[in-house]
Amino acid sequence: MDKWLKFLEINAPRIFDLTIEHAILVGAAILVALLIGVPLGIYLTTNDYLAETVLQIASVMLTIPSIALFGVMIPIFSIVNLGIGFVPAFVALVLYAQLPIIRNTYTAIRNVDPEMRDAAIGLGMKPIQRLFRVEIPNAFPVIMAGIRTAVVINIGIGVIAAYIGAGGLGVLITQGITRGDNYLIITGSVAVAILAMIADGFLMWIQKRYTPKSIAN
Amino acid sequence: MITFDKTTKTYDGGVTAVKGVDFTVEKGEIVVLLGPSGCGKTTLLRMVNRLESISDGKIMIDGEDSMSLDSIELRRKIGYVIQSNGLFPNMTIEENVMIVPDLLGWSKKDKKERFKKLMNMISMDSEKFGKRYPHELSGGQQQRIGVIRALAADPPVMLMDEPFGALDPIIREKIQDEFLQIQKEVKKTILFVSHDIDEAIRMADKIVLLRGGELMQYDTPSEMLVRPKSEFVREFFGKDRAIKSLSLHTIRELQDIIGLAEFDEGITDTITINVNHDLRNTLSMLLNQEADQVIVVDDEGNKLGAITIDIVQKYLHFEIKAKPTLVEKG
Numbered sequence A: 001m002d003k004w005l006k007f008l009e010i011n012a013p014r015i016f017d018l019t020i021e022h023a024i025l026v027g028a029a030i031l032v033a034l035l036i037g038v039p040l041g042i043y044l045t046t047n048d049y050l051a052e053t054v055l056q057i058a059s060v061m062l063t064i065p066s067i068a069l070f071g072v073m074i075p076i077f078s079i080v081n082l083g084i085g086f087v088p089a090f091v092a093l094v095l096y097a098q099l100p101i102i103r104n105t106y107t108a109i110r111n112v113d114p115e116m117r118d119a120a121i122g123l124g125m126k127p128i129q130r131l132f133r134v135e136i137p138n139a140f141p142v143i144m145a146g147i148r149t150a151v152v153i154n155i156g157i158g159v160i161a162a163y164i165g166a167g168g169l170g171v172l173i174t175q176g177i178t179r180g181d182n183y184l185i186i187t188g189s190v191a192v193a194i195l196a197m198i199a200d201g202f203l204m205w206i207q208k209r210y211t212p213k214s215i216a217n
Numbered sequence B: 001m002i003t004f005d006k007t008t009k010t011y012d013g014g015v016t017a018v019k020g021v022d023f024t025v026e027k028g029e030i031v032v033l034l035g036p037s038g039c040g041k042t043t044l045l046r047m048v049n050r051l052e053s054i055s056d057g058k059i060m061i062d063g064e065d066s067m068s069l070d071s072i073e074l075r076r077k078i079g080y081v082i083q084s085n086g087l088f089p090n091m092t093i094e095e096n097v098m099i100v101p102d103l104l105g106w107s108k109k110d111k112k113e114r115f116k117k118l119m120n121m122i123s124m125d126s127e128k129f130g131k132r133y134p135h136e137l138s139g140g141q142q143q144r145i146g147v148i149r150a151l152a153a154d155p156p157v158m159l160m161d162e163p164f165g166a167l168d169p170i171i172r173e174k175i176q177d178e179f180l181q182i183q184k185e186v187k188k189t190i191l192f193v194s195h196d197i198d199e200a201i202r203m204a205d206k207i208v209l210l211r212g213g214e215l216m217q218y219d220t221p222s223e224m225l226v227r228p229k230s231e232f233v234r235e236f237f238g239k240d241r242a243i244k245s246l247s248l249h250t251i252r253e254l255q256d257i258i259g260l261a262e263f264d265e266g267i268t269d270t271i272t273i274n275v276n277h278d279l280r281n282t283l284s285m286l287l288n289q290e291a292d293q294v295i296v297v298d299d300e301g302n303k304l305g306a307i308t309i310d311i312v313q314k315y316l317h318f319e320i321k322a323k324p325t326l327v328e329k330g
């Protein structure tokens, strides 16, 4: 136990820095993934054929082992001299986040009660008014659930980023493995888990806060 | 005024849901589209506000071909009420009711006033309910909110698709009466879908009876009951149509024609009934034997006489059944 405390005392600033690095990497990736995934998910509700194709591609992407996807990024980004570091890791995470975000947005908007949509059209709402006044507010909890899944997946997979030099909490784990240092491995893993819980808790709070009371249950 | 001119609808799958229907809904009238499930009532209704396209023929609204109008503007001038009320759960009652005025860019003050007035019409407290959400209201209240939402921007035309269909019978009748009362004031041109004969008779100035997408008869309820034009119409209204037709008559009409009985001040177990009550309800009240004597009163409470089952039967026999076309042909 003493050893633990001593270890933490020495390494605390570094753990903190790596956690921030991890959070920034994941946060940036999620932000961009949202800007792509939510509009795309909404658009797909108007195009059944494209929807099937895109959702399939996104599913396949999620099944690629993360280490392989990160590996693939290196040669691709080498072309523009960004083979290792933040950029390839960031792009890989954006790709991983797409499926839950696109799929949940698509499903949530599609599942808005057809009678409700009908009423909105019948009252003379334009498509964009319908989207912002009726469809998105009522789809919000399901879209948020997708975002939360994406965030948790990304925080976990973000550990691999260390292998391509993008830093983050993965650094503790990879160092621990090469040095055979269990303290490093456990600390890294626990930090990842705590980060994921905090992020999810925060998003859950946002979800509850902005879900219309009458559809929360 | 809404005019249907050989209006036809064939769905993509090939089903022809409405076949060359011709009729006109006059300004300020309630026309009920009546018929068995799947006969095309909803389709016909939804073609008016262009929720369904028109395959052939025309629909004219106040003389203008509906297809020549902008669909968004058209819909904002047509109130639309559906059975599942279609209230938006993410909006308060006030926001729900004020959607169309909001889309039309009314001022805050105008919206506030209008909301109060509409809530008054349905005897609901605007302060108490305005900030609530739809799920906090009873089914009947939600449906009434659906109705005033359609009335909010004072559209000349209303489309109502089984608006009271999901309510239990007692509440349904109350809301029907309330709505008829409102209609007396607002005088909208209304197309109202129903599969319930009693509701159609109560609500309609005229009924359009449909079968398999075709118009079978277009007439006032009493004409349709008394002079059905075909075996289908006759059967649709059923053998008890004479009793059904009682709901078209009031005690006053009975009094004018055959008069009431003397009432006996000595009988203590007495209830009173207003002279404007319809005869069908009166009859069921008499059959339920709610009291030993039922005294008819006018609006001022003056006792006019007593009413009995015998008297109603006599009226039924002479005034309704006696009409020649109603005699069963066996």
Ligand SMILES: Nc1ncnc2c1ncn2[C@@H]1O[C@H](COP(=O)(O)OP(=O)(O)O)[C@@H](O)[C@H]1O
Pocket (backbone or CB within 6 Å): B011, B012, B013, B015, B016, B017, B035, B036, B037, B038, B039, B040, B041, B042, B043, B044
């Ligand atoms: N969207 C649709 N696509 C294909 N057929 C439809 C559609 N809507 C209704 N129908 C068919 O059209 C006919 C009339 O339906 P509808 O107008 O809903 O009847 P009602 O309201 O009188 O019950 C039915 O046979 C129904 O199956």
Ligand SMILES: [Mg+2]
Pocket (backbone or CB within 6 Å): B041, B042, B043, B193
């Ligand atoms: Mg219908």
